[in-house]
Amino acid sequence: MSKYLVNLKINNMPVAVEEGTTILEAAKRLNFRIPTLCNHPDLTVAGNCRVCVVEVKGARLLAASCATPVSEGMEVFTNSEKVRKARKHIVELLLSEHNADCTKCFKNGHCELQELASEYRIGDHVFLDLVTPESMIQDISSPSIVKDDSKCIRCQRCVRTCAELQGVSALAVVNKGDHQKISTFLNKPLHEVVCTNCGQCINRCPTGALTERNYIEEVWNAIYDPSKFVVVQTAPATRIALGEDLGIPVGERVTGKMVSALKKLGFNKVLDTDFTADLTIMEEGTELLTRLKKALVDKDEKTVLPMMTSCSPGWIKFQEHMYSDMLDNLSTCKSPQQMFGAVAKTYYADKINIKAQDMIVVSIMPCVAKKFECERPEMRDSGYQDVDYVLTTRELAMMIKQAGIDFHKLDEDHYDSILGESSGAAVIFGATGGVMEAALRTAYEIVTGREVPFTNLNIQPVRGMEGIKDATIKIKNVKPEWSFLEGVDLHVAIAHGLANARQLMEKVRRGEAVYHFIEVMGCPGGCLGGGGQPIPTSPEIRKKRAEAIYSEDEDMPIRKSHENPEVLEIYKEFLGEPLSHKSHDLLHTHYKPRKRY
Amino acid sequence: MSTTEALVKELVEKNGRTRNSLMPVLQGIVQQEHFLSEEALICVAKELDLSAADVYGTASFYTFLDTVPRGKNIIRVCKTITCHMKGKDEVIKAISNALKIKVGETTHDNKFTLLSANCLGWCHKGPVMLINDEVFPELTPQKALEIVEEYAKK
Structure with a gap:
């Protein structure tokens, strides 16, 4: 459908934009920046914070530029006397309801409201301070997310995130007028409600009202404790985003620098979650093939398909709340983070002659749900809490700054061995479709003895940012032991963001689509858009991060999980084979139904 | 069920x-x-x-969608300025004394809850109260008590 061009003037400069464009977007084309708070590129328009007001010639009132479409002949002023005064007042009013204890705030220096206050040089209190004592009580019930109502300006980005992107709506606007706040069902603490801990709300909160539970001091204490041997693992998606918080452009890979920085911080060993991502593929790929055999050949009624991935702890908790009748569909494989912890405190501890109780395992994750995951009671198969502390990519950036490390000037370093070797298949775990692609690269080859029939191993149909993707892979000329898969069309589907996951689950439940294998990642874009990644986020930023992930994959000498020599070694020396007794003890888990409401 | x-x-x-x-x-x-x-x-x-x-x-x-337990009959006395000038305080005091509850509370037998309400739009005939869906204008403390007694019998 072709759209009409609308002619208007912004600050006396003519511009022609498509019909339906907002004043805010039109101004951007002319490089006039209008400040916003409630507006976010991932969310629907709300128009409630009012900081983006502009003057439209002939209009009685100022217009919220984010919510006002352009019209023919419109004359807009983005910085007239009236606009400037109003905008400053609006910021002052927002601050009158905001606990502006900035120096003690976790978001200090990363706060959009603080930036705006600084831009407009907000000085003495013009309006009465309306922060109530009861709003000062933080909700610290969740191991992942801290909610501080005294910092909230009710822009409702979090509410829209939870509803539109995640389809969960654990957060809603409650009460009205001066009692209005963002809260949960009956104001219950976060750990008692359907919150999946995905942290997408944190990524979009313009202030410090929603932040991660941070464990920076605990990790420093562990590093300084001479009696502890501290190992750190880094998730795939951290290496393509960490730089953003340290002055490096979006989409630049910083793997080597990150390893270097971690060594300088004082971790005893710098290891890679990518290693256990490869291990996950061995276990999960074998689990898939076993399930297919049980379902297709043995006609075992207890074996359910489609099998669904289990790497994303936000997705797992979502499933436990929303689709607790489908928990058997989930792969029993632990996530790579938890496999790492279990292997580190057993196999690895033995190898390097360290007692498990003296080992502290720290994870650097693009995720805040991982903080919840590591505290799950099921995740203590080494006899200890398998992973002790989880830091987000953002927290690591803070530690690097605290340590006075000039990240730009760091040399590139390599992961320590063992548990440091990985393949390209592991790094793509960080993007939506990546686990699927990695699993297919391995499973197809196990079954046929040949590489997946895609140029340069890049399985394009499972890549990209579409909310739900599906693909069919024809399996031909199989090895004799897999003869039951000869000519089978393997149907797979991929969803990212829980609202999409929900749609896909409904389709599966209604029997509208029959799949063998489904990958779900809780966050939009997969882990690269995770709740622990640098802020801000937007579709463009996630696209650049994905490109970085796939180029990292292409540059890896090993591209397939089953060719990772350290993975082969751990099977030979310790685990035996995929789905062995030992694997089951350490690398697999179970799930529990939770309340839906 | x-x-x-x-x-x-x-x-x-x-x-x-x-x-x-x-x-x-x-x-x-x-x-x-x-x-x-x-x-x-x-x-x-x-x-x-x-x-x-x-x-x-x-x-x-919504004020009328309560999420805390309420009595069978909910009395809402208008608290806004006209009713205030016309003596809503005395009306509340009389009901409060008779039912032995303060504003916001419910009687032990769960028969009455006493609340104050924002303007009910009856300023010309204040003070006014609402019991459930029924409006009672031009109240005096005495009149209010008689009405409440009627409800107590129901």
């Missing part, structure tokens, strides 16, 4: 399962049970396929 569950199912049957029916369903529950219990809110969320937080958010917006 509990009575609340049955009530919600009946209301949903009658009003439909779309989001539009949320208000009539909530109002129907309040009419029967005088407030929205946790169980009722959860039932509604389930039946309409909404998040419980969403249902609570809507309920908490």
Whole structure:
């Protein structure tokens, strides 16, 4: 459908934009920046914070530029006397309801409201301070997310995130007028409600009202404790985003620098979650093939398909709340983070002659749900809490700054061995479709003895940012032991963001689509858009991060999980084979139904 | 099935399962049970396929959709300026003394809850109170007590 061009003037400069464009977007084309708070590129328009007001010639009132479409002949002023005064007042009013204890705030220096206050040089209190004592009580019930109502300006980005992107709506606007706040069902603490801990709300909160539970001091204490041997693992998606918080452009890979920085911080060993991502593929790929055999050949009624991935702890908790009748569909494989912890405190501890109780395992994750995951009671198969502390990519950036490390000037370093070797298949775990692609690269080859029939191993149909993707892979000329898969069309589907996951689950439940294998990642874009990644986020930023992930994959000498020599070694020396007794003890888990409401 | 569950199912049957029916369903529950219990809110969320937080958010917006237990009869005395000038304080005092409850409280026998309300639009005939859905204008403390006594007998 072709759209009409609308002619208007912004600050006396003519511009022609498509019909339906907002004043805010039109101004951007002319490089006039209008400040916003409630507006976010991932969310629907709300128009409630009012900081983006502009003057439209002939209009009685100022217009919220984010919510006002352009019209023919419109004359807009983005910085007239009236606009400037109003905008400053609006910021002052927002601050009158905001606990502006900035120096003690976790978001200090990363706060959009603080930036705006600084831009407009907000000085003495013009309006009465309306922060109530009861709003000062933080909700610290969740191991992942801290909610501080005294910092909230009710822009409702979090509410829209939870509803539109995640389809969960654990957060809603409650009460009205001066009692209005963002809260949960009956104001219950976060750990008692359907919150999946995905942290997408944190990524979009313009202030410090929603932040991660941070464990920076605990990790420093562990590093300084001479009696502890501290190992750190880094998730795939951290290496393509960490730089953003340290002055490096979006989409630049910083793997080597990150390893270097971690060594300088004082971790005893710098290891890679990518290693256990490869291990996950061995276990999960074998689990898939076993399930297919049980379902297709043995006609075992207890074996359910489609099998669904289990790497994303936000997705797992979502499933436990929303689709607790489908928990058997989930792969029993632990996530790579938890496999790492279990292997580190057993196999690895033995190898390097360290007692498990003296080992502290720290994870650097693009995720805040991982903080919840590591505290799950099921995740203590080494006899200890398998992973002790989880830091987000953002927290690591803070530690690097605290340590006075000039990240730009760091040399590139390599992961320590063992548990440091990985393949390209592991790094793509960080993007939506990546686990699927990695699993297919391995499973197809196990079954046929040949590489997946895609140029340069890049399985394009499972890549990209579409909310739900599906693909069919024809399996031909199989090895004799897999003869039951000869000519089978393997149907797979991929969803990212829980609202999409929900749609896909409904389709599966209604029997509208029959799949063998489904990958779900809780966050939009997969882990690269995770709740622990640098802020801000937007579709463009996630696209650049994905490109970085796939180029990292292409540059890896090993591209397939089953060719990772350290993975082969751990099977030979310790685990035996995929789905062995030992694997089951350490690398697999179970799930529990939770309340839906 | 509990009575609340049955009530919600009946209301949903009658009003439909779309989001539009949320208000009539909530109002129907309040009419029967005088407030929205946790169980009722959860039932509604389930039946309409909404998040419980969403249902609570809507309920908490409306003064007449209470989420704390209320008595069988809810007395709401107008607290706004005209009624204030015309003596609503004396009316409240009289009812409060007679029922032995303060504003915001419910009698032990669960018969009455005493609340104050924002302007009821009867400024020309203040002070005014509302008992359930019925308006009582031009009150005096004496008149208010007589009305409350009538309700006590019902």
